[in-house]
Amino acid sequence: QVQLQESGPGLVKPSETLSLTCGVSGYSINSAYFWGWIRQPPGKGLEWIGNIYHTGATYYNPSLKSRVTISVDTSKNQLSLKLSSVTAADTAVYYCARRNYVSYYFDYWGQGTLVTVSS
Amino acid sequence: QSALTQPPSASGSPGQSVTISCTGTSSDVGGYNSVSWYQQHPGKAPKLTIYEDTKRPSGVPDRFSGSKSGNTASLTVSGLQAEDEADYYCTSYAGSNNLVFGGGTKLTVL
Numbered sequence: 038q039v040q041l042q043e044s045g046p047g048l049v050k051p052s053e054t055l056s057l058t059c060g061v062s063g064y065s066i067n068s069a070y071f072w073g074w075i076r077q078p079p080g081k082g083l084e085w086i087g088n089i090y091h092t093g094a095t096y097y098n099p100s101l102k103s104r105v106t107i108s109v110d111t112s113k114n115q116l117s118l119k120l121s122s123v124t125a126a127d128t129a130v131y132y133c134a135r136r137n138y139v140s141y142y143f144d145y146w147g148q149g150t151l152v153t154v155s156s
Numbered sequence: 157q158s159a160l161t162q163p164p165s166a167s168g169s170p171g172q173s174v175t176i177s178c179t180g181t182s183s184d185v186g187g188y189n190s191v192s193w194y195q196q197h198p199g200k201a202p203k204l205t206i207y208e209d210t211k212r213p214s215g216v217p218d219r220f221s222g223s224k225s226g227n228t229a230s231l232t233v234s235g236l237q238a239e240d241e242a243d244y245y246c247t248s249y250a251g252s253n254n255l256v257f258g259g260g261t262k263l264t265v266l
Contacts, residue, residue, distance in 0.1 A: 075202075082159070083194075083202065083245050085255040096253035132201055141249040142192035142207035149201055 039064040041133050041147035049127075049154050055120040059133030059147060060113075067091045067111045071136035073143060074107060074118045076129040084129075088136055089116060123154045160185065160246055160258035167264040168236045176261045178229040178246035184256055186227035190249035193222060193231045196260075197242045205244070206231060233263070241265040 045057035059072070066072060074086040087097035089107045097105050106119040120127060130151050134143035161179040168174035178191065185191055191209045194202035204213050206222035209229060219234045229248070233240050246258040 082260040083247075083257045085247070085257060088253070088255075099254065137207075140208055141188075141190040141247070141255055142204055143194075143202075144204050144207075144213065146201040146203075 039135060039145040041135065041145060043131060043133050043147045043150040045150060045152070047151060047153060049123055049152060050156050051124055051154055052122055055118070055123050055127060055152055055154070057118045057131055057133075057150065057152070058115055059117070060115045061135075062114070064135070066109060066114045066116065069138045071138060072109065072116045073134050073136050074116075075132045075134060075143070077132070077149070078126075078129045086118065086120075086131075090138075125154050128152065128154045158256070160248060160256055162244075162246060162258040162261045164259070165262045165264065167266055168233075169266045170236050170238065172236050173232060173234045174236060174263065175230050175232045176244055176246075176263065178231070178248075178258050180227050180229075180248055180250075180256070182227060184227075184248040184250040185224065185229050187251065188249045189224075191222065191224060191229040192247050193220075193229075194245045194247070195240075195242045196245065202245060236265050238265050 040062045042060045071088040073088040089095045104121045109116045130149040132149045133147045135145040193206040195205045196202045209224045210222045245260045250256045
């Protein structure tokens with residue numbers, strides 16, 4: 038059974054960098070799937086952040102591209118998200134998920150982790 | 157890229173059918189067979205409900221069905237049950253390796 042678990046600080050100061058990790062168990066990240074990040078501000082809808090393939094190929098939401106870095110560590114079977122220069126608008130629940138390689142749906146999701154941007 | 161358009165709310169009584177629409181453009185919904193739908197209960201992660209416009213993952217009841225006409229995709233829930241009350245989100249491939257979500261629809265079972 039594929040399981041994903043997000044982890045990282047729950048509070049980040051404005052202008053700093055948000056850093057999260059997603060540990061994957063039950064499936065090798067070094068496989069024919071994309072791995073992605075999606076976020077959801079409190080009380081609002083979902084927003085795609087970006088995807089990464091195990092080769093390191095990345096694809097980002099154009100609206101966030103200048104501030105986002107997604108990376109993968111195949112030895113630890115995990116992926117990471119960094120979002121720089123955060124503001125209160127970046128406060129959200131952040132999810133990691135597995136995305137089908139040839140299609141564009143996310144079939145397994147982590148439980149999500151709330152990150153609050155506040156001084 | 158703009159978000160896909162969904163009605164903010166929908167409702168129906170137990171046993172009835174309800175349809176939620178998801179409107180995009182020829183650059184996303186209408187251009188690819190890539191619309192997926194997610195069900196999200198409060199405080200929970202989204203759950204894949206429909207993928208590739210009309211396909212249902214294993215374990216999802218056949219009361220859930222997807223369709224598409226032009227730039228509008230739809231999710232129909234037949235034989236509504238109390239546990240179907242949730243938020244529903246559509247998403248579509250939007251070209252150039254981009255994905256776009258709809259704003260979400262809150263489904264209420266009366």
